[in-house]
Amino acid sequence: MNPKLRALFETIGPGSPARYLSDTETLRLTVFNAASGVRVALRGRKVDENGESKFASNEITPTTARAASLGDVQPGAGWLVGAAAIVTAGTPLDGQTYAVLSIGIGLGANFTETEVLAAGTISAASRLSWPGSPIEGPLDGAGALRSITGTVPAAGAEISETVPTGARWNLIAFRSTLTTSATVANRAPALSFDDGANLLFSAPNPYLLAATTTANMSWGEGLYDAQNLNTIEGLAGVPANNRLGSGFRIKSRTINIQVGDQYSLVQYLVREWIEGN
Amino acid sequence: MVKCQTCAGTYARVLEDGTQYFHACPPLGVAELKDAIAKKSIVLTATQQQQLDAARAIDAARPPAPLDAGAVDQLLASFSIARPFHRDENIKIPALEKRPAVLVAAGKGEPIDVP
Numbered sequence: 001m002n003p004k005l006r007a008l009f010e011t012i013g014p015g016s017p018a019r020y021l022s023d024t025e026t027l028r029l030t031v032f033n034a035a036s037g038v039r040v041a042l043r044g045r046k047v048d049e050n051g052e053s054k055f056a057s058n059e060i061t062p063t064t065a066r067a068a069s070l071g072d073v074q075p076g077a078g079w080l081v082g083a084a085a086i087v088t089a090g091t092p093l094d095g096q097t098y099a100v101l102s103i104g105i106g107l108g109a110n111f112t113e114t115e116v117l118a119a120g121t122i123s124a125a126s127r128l129s130w131p132g133s134p135i136e137g138p139l140d141g142a143g144a145l146r147s148i149t150g151t152v153p154a155a156g157a158e159i160s161e162t163v164p165t166g167a168r169w170n171l172i173a174f175r176s177t178l179t180t181s182a183t184v185a186n187r188a189p190a191l192s193f194d195d196g197a198n199l200l201f202s203a204p205n206p207y208l209l210a211a212t213t214t215a216n217m218s219w220g221e222g223l224y225d226a227q228n229l230n231t232i233e234g235l236a237g238v239p240a241n242n243r244l245g246s247g248f249r250i251k252s253r254t255i256n257i258q259v260g261d262q263y264s265l266v267q268y269l270v271r272e273w274i275e276g277n
Numbered sequence: 278m279v280k281c282q283t284c285a286g287t288y289a290r291v292l293e294d295g296t297q298y299f300h301a302c303p304p305l306g307v308a309e310l311k312d313a314i315a316k317k318s319i320v321l322t323a324t325q326q327q328q329l330d331a332a333r334a335i336d337a338a339r340p341p342a343p344l345d346a347g348a349v350d351q352l353l354a355s356f357s358i359a360r361p362f363h364r365d366e367n368i369k370i371p372a373l374e375k376r377p378a379v380l381v382a383a384g385k386g387e388p389i390d391v392p
Binding site for chain 2: 034035036037063064065067096146147148149150151152153154156157158159160161162164165166184185186188194197198199210246247249251253254255256257258259277
């Protein structure tokens with residue numbers, strides 16, 4: 001073996017997965033994020049042909065819209081011996097920030113990916129590191145628990161909540177209040193899922209609301225239909241382990257809804273993953 | 278809080294956990310659908326029109342009880358027809374490195390602030 005290369009291998013250590021980078025190769029960090037105030041650092045260490053250890057880094061503020069944000073560094077020729085993606089600001093939950101460490105040729109829009117080093121969700125407490133971290137998909141983790149306050153619709157209108165672009169939801173619980181007008185009719189609220197156009201599922205709540213009534217309507221994973229007459233709370237179930245993709249909707253569907261009926265206090269709990277589109 | 282200029286729904290643009298909220302207008306409700314159909318301001322698909330004709334025939338043959346919804350109301354509650362100028366603040370996923378992202382549908386424009 002070339003004595004220079006032998007010296008390099010001895011510097012790096014036996015069994016190291018060190019990877020030689022040419023001058024034109026780039027270490028890229030791709031981040032998909034939903035949390036606010038997050039900054040992510042890309043840090044890499046290389047050993048150059050003189051056996052010297054050098055650091056390269058970049059730091060990005062990823063968009064909160066779950067779209068890809070990129071950070072590139074070109075460490076220069078040498079052996080890449082370590083790389084990491086580290087949250088340096090913000091407190092994203094597990095499932096809100098997904099990072100990919102990869103190598104490719106070129107920079108920016110001219111980047112062509114050749115290898116993925118590591119991928120997975122990161123948080124203030126968990127880093128992504130190469131070597132060491134596995135290559136995980138964005139849907140592999142536990143997901144982030146989010147309590148969301150939805151839109152209060154205009155009087156007479158139904159609730160409609162859309163799964164954001166780049167997200168996947170598991171609806172755990174949903175609750176809202178319906179106040180009916182003086183118009184005489186029996187309102188029968190249901191909670192439905194659709195794919196943005198086609199109705200997929202509808203769960204009628206057993207509570208029928210007459211005129212001039214206020215009641216809370218709840219739906220939960222795995223619940224049986226029930227109506228608690230003491231607290232004016234109607235309960236119904238939604239499918240366990242349901243999954244709703246981007247653009248899918250959670251909607252109320254109220255048979256006999258009247259123009260003056262008003263939904264309010266729209267609150268729901270979801271487990272959210274990032275799709276990584 | 279802000280109010281949508283298309284559907285008059287009210288919402289917070291940033292949630293308590295600091296994440297962005299992406300409002301999307303609900304589809305037309307039953308009362309709005311009835312009004313739009315009467316005014317011919319929307320066009321139903323051939324299948325929807327057939328379903329509506331069938332529901333009307335059912336209600337004509339067996340009028341619903343005073344407190345109950347008829348077949349037409351139940352059918353219209355299952356329709357999902359976007360309201361005119363509907364707003365959807367979700368973004369179209371941009372190709373890498375091509376910014377800025379654009380909204381799925383701008384509707385009647387930016388929502389207005391409400392107390």
